[in-house]
Amino acid sequence: MIRGKTLGGTSSINYLSYVRGSPHDFKSWEDSGAVGWGWSNVEPYFRKVENATMDGMSAKLGRNGNLKLSRNHNEPSKAWKLIKNAASELGIKTTDYNDDMLGLSPVTFTVHEGIRQNSVAAYLRPIQKKRQDRLHIVTGALVSKVLIDNDSRFGSKAYGVEYLKDGKYHTVRARKEVIISAGVIGTPQILLLSGIGRKKDLQSLGIQVIVDLPGVGSNLEDHLLIDAIFMTNLTNPPSEKNPKVQYILNGNGPMSMSPKTAVFVKLPPKGTSSSSNERRRSFPDILLFLQENPALPTLLYLGMMLHPKSKGNVKLRSKDIEDHPVINPNYLEHEDDFQVLRKVYRLMEKFEKSAAFEKAGAQVMMPAICNRTQNKDAPRNDNFYNCLIWETSRSANHHCCTAKMGSRDDKYAVVDPQLRVIGVKALRVVDASVFPHQTSSNTQASVYMVAEKAADLIKQTWQLRAL
C-alpha cells in the first residue's frame, strides 16, 4: 500500500484532488453514532481549512483558510469540450461539484501557482519559527507504542510514547494528552502494539491487553477503481513553448495542473426500488476521472465505486514495530461491489457510443488479458467485465476507517465523537482511520476537516478558545 512516509504524510505525495464529499455522507456518519459530525457541524470546518485562491471558484469554498486551492479548465481544452458534449448526450449536467455534487465538473486541487500544497506548506511552515520553543519535530522516527498507566482503580491513562530512532528506543512524556495521527495503517498498528485491540489477537502475540477493542484495525474501507484508455483522433497542436521551461520560469502551462475532469454519477435505483427518497437522493455512487494526455491522442477513463460493501482489516504480524502489519483489504468480497464496477464499464460503453466520442474516433483499448483466459471473441458480457475487474481493478488509495468513531455502545467503535480512544484516558486519534465509513469523495479534504474539528475539541477539553 502506498503511504507518504515524510513530513506531511500522504498529503506530500497524493494526486492533489480536493473534494469535500456530499452532505449525506456526514449525515450518515452522525446516524452511525458520530454525534456532532453531521453536515451542519462539519461544513464550517471545511470552510476553515479552505483558501480558494482563483477567480470563479465556488462561493461555498472558504477564502481565509490555510490550505490554498485552485481549479483547472480556465482555458478549456479539446478534451474537456469532447467530454462535456458526450456527458450532455448522456443526460449528465455540467456543474461545479463544490456547489452541486452530481454531474460533470472541473477539479479543485491542493495547488497554488503550480505548487503542491501539503499539510506542511499549509499548517506547519507558517508557524514553525514562531513556535519553535514548544514545537519539536523528530523525523526518521518510528513510534512503537503509547505508554499507558494501567491502574485498576482509576482506569488506564496514556502518558507518552516510545519511539525508535537510529536503532535506539526513546520516550517522550505528555503533560496533557497523546494524539496519534499515523494514518489508516500506522494508527491501528500503534494501538495494537500498545495493548488496545481484540483481546484474543493480542494474547496470541503475547501483548498485555489494556482494552479489549475489537474494532482496532477492522472496518478497513477503500475505493476500488477500474480504468480504460480511449484512443481518439484529437491532437493538440504542438506547443510553441517548452512545457518544462514554461513551468520553471512562470509556474504555469501543462505541467502546473492536472488535466482531469470529474464526473459524479448516481446509479438508477436497484430492482424494484422506485421510492421517492431514492429518486431524490443527491449523493453519487460512482466517481469518474477523465484525463487527457497532452502528448498523446488518448483519454484515460478511470472509474471508482464510492460506497463499497466489502471491508478489510489490518493485523499485527508480530510484536516488532519494524515488521509490516498484515493488510487484508478484502476487495470484492461483496457481490454488490462487482455489480457497481460492471456499471462503471457499462457507462464507459455509453461514452464510447455517444455521437461526440464517435466523431472524435474514440475507441476503448481493452487489455487482452480476459480475451485469452475467458472470452476468445471478447463479447462485452458480465463474465468478461467480471474477469477484467478481477484482473485489473486497483486501489484508489482512499483507505479509511480502521479506528472508527462511534458511540460507546458500538462494539466496533474505537474512538468516541470527541476522538478519544474508548477505555484509555488522555489518548486521541486524528486521521482518516476515525472515519465511520467512506465519503463520496477522495479522502484528504475530510482528513483536514477532522483535524480542524479535533483542534477545537482539544481546546474545549483544556478550556482554550475554539473556532
Ligand SMILES: Cc1cc2nc3c(=O)[nH]c(=O)nc-3n(C[C@H](O)[C@H](O)[C@H](O)COP(=O)(O)OP(=O)(O)OC[C@H]3O[C@@H](n4cnc5c(N)ncnc54)[C@H](O)[C@@H]3O)c2cc1C
Ligand atoms: C498515491 C495516492 C494518491 C492520493 N490522491 C488523493 C487525491 O488526489 N485527493 C485526496 O483527497 N486524497 C488522495 N489520497 C488520499 C489522501 O492523501 C489520504 O487519505 C490522506 O493524506 C490521509 O491522511 P492521514 O493523516 O490519515 O494519513 P497520512 O497522510 O498517511 O499520515 C500518516 C503519517 O504518519 C506517519 N507514521 C505512520 N506510522 C508511524 C509510526 N509508527 N511512527 C511515526 N510516524 C508514523 C506516516 O509516515 C505519515 O507521515 C491519495 C493517496 C495516495 C496514497
